[in-house]
Amino acid sequence: MNRVLSLCCVATILLMWAVAAHQAAADPPLVLRDYRFIPSKTTVHVSGGPSDYNLNLTIAGELGLVTGYNEELDPTAHVPTLEPYAQFVDVHGILYNPLSAAPLPLPGWDLDKTLNMSGWNGTFSADDPNQLFFLGADGQGVAMRVEATIDGGWLQITGGSSDPPSSNSVLYQINALAHLLPFPDFNFDGAITASDISAMQQALADPQDFETEHNLSAADFAAMGDLNGDGQVNNADLQMLLDDLKINGEMTDPVPEPAAFVLLAAGSLMLLLRRGRTRLPRTPRNCQYGR
Numbered sequence: 001m002n003r004v005l006s007l008c009c010v011a012t013i014l015l016m017w018a019v020a021a022h023q024a025a026a027d028p029p030l031v032l033r034d035y036r037f038i039p040s041k042t043t044v045h046v047s048g049g050p051s052d053y054n055l056n057l058t059i060a061g062e063l064g065l066v067t068g069y070n071e072e073l074d075p076t077a078h079v080p081t082l083e084p085y086a087q088f089v090d091v092h093g094i095l096y097n098p099l100s101a102a103p104l105p106l107p108g109w110d111l112d113k114t115l116n117m118s119g120w121n122g123t124f125s126a127d128d129p130n131q132l133f134f135l136g137a138d139g140q141g142v143a144m145r146v147e148a149t150i151d152g153g154w155l156q157i158t159g160g161s162s163d164p165p166s167s168n169s170v171l172y173q174i175n176a177l178a179h180l181l182p183f184p185d186f187n188f189d190g191a192i193t194a195s196d197i198s199a200m201q202q203a204l205a206d207p208q209d210f211e212t213e214h215n216l217s218a219a220d221f222a223a224m225g226d227l228n229g230d231g232q233v234n235n236a237d238l239q240m241l242l243d244d245l246k247i248n249g250e251m252t253d254p255v256p257e258p259a260a261f262v263l264l265a266a267g268s269l270m271l272l273l274r275r276g277r278t279r280l281p282r283t284p285r286n287c288q289y290g291r
Contacts, residue, residue: 029068030066030067030068030069030085031066031067031068032064032065032066032089033064033065033067033150033155033180034062034063034064034065034090034180034181035062035063035064035065035155035178035179035180035181036061036062036178036179036181036183036220036223036224037058037059037060037061037062037063037093037176037177037178038177038178038179038190039058039059039060039098039215040058040098040188041176041177041190042058042059042175042176042177042178043056043057043058043174043175043176044056044057044058044059044095044172044173044174044175044176045057045160045172045173046095046170046171046172047165047170047171047173048165048166048167048169048170048171049167049168049169049170049171050167050168053170055097056098057095057096057097057098057108057109058095058096058097058098059093059094059095059096059111059176060093060094060096060108060217060220061091061092061093061094061111062090062092062093062178062181062219062223063088063089063090063091063092063093063117063178064088064089064090064091065086065087065088065089065148065150065155066085066086066087066088066089067085067086067122067124067129067132068085069082069083069084069085070082070083070085071083083123084123084124084125084126084129085122085123086122086123086124086132086134086148087118087120087121087122088117088118088120088122088134089118090118091111091112091117091118092111092112093111093112094108094109094110094111095108095109095110095111095114095115096108096109113139114138114139114172115138115139115144115172115174116136116137116138116139116144119136119137120134120135120136120144120146121134121135121136122134122148130149130150130151131147131148131149131150132147132148132149132150133146133147133148134146134147134148134159138161138172140169140170142161142163142169142170142171143161143162143163144159144160144161144162144172145159145160145162146158146159146160146174147159153179153180153183154177154178154179154180155177155178155179155180156176156177157174157175157176157177157178158174158175158176159173159174160172160173160174161173181223182223182224182225182226182227183223183224184196184200184224184225184227184237184241185224186199186200186202186203186224186225187199188214192241192245193245194245196241197238197241197242197245200225200237200238200241201238203221203225203233204225204233204234204235204238207221207233221233225237225238227240227241228240
């Protein structure tokens, strides 16, 4: 009798392991997307606190967004389940006053230390994986409730402090727009078109002047134009933009070739919306990069 019970127990354990292994093998992968904030389209209203803040800041910098499913064990049924999961990772940026005349990098508040974006817990509905919901706390421990919407290459982040106002708490309301990297919008009209070719040519002629004129850091410039991911912004990236616009039918007329530019043959800008970093996010296993 005891032997029969033991065999039954072993069989049950093996069955549970088999189910868990099968479920794990079928786990949907986590997807990592890298974004850069669009400062001109981003506002963070800061209020309250001992200094009685009432000002609008913006964000310069970038962040990663991981979405997918995590495997969790049901505490009652002891069966693995998949739970929707989202998290901001590698948040690098500053909150700064857009009215400042100083070029970047300029004094500002560290984005992740202030808002603690990488510490928020995110989820989504399986019916709408592009609508994300985050709960957490900012750097001073005040509760935050934030939504994020993925719309093609765009990421819209809205929400902010959800604790009742108090004289001791600094409160934040966020309306931020970011785009997948890289994003060669060199004329800053919010789209990638033929007009960005001449703007990119001018930027390559004098990158430092372009950065100063548009209040950009060297990292911002790289995030705009490093289309082939080699760590540089040069003629090869310009050729990639030109090729892609031709492939997509957005440019039919030849572009005058300035003497300072010898356009190099490169691939297609199809990498624009599928660039994956060579790093892995600080997240659970089974990851793949966004495309």
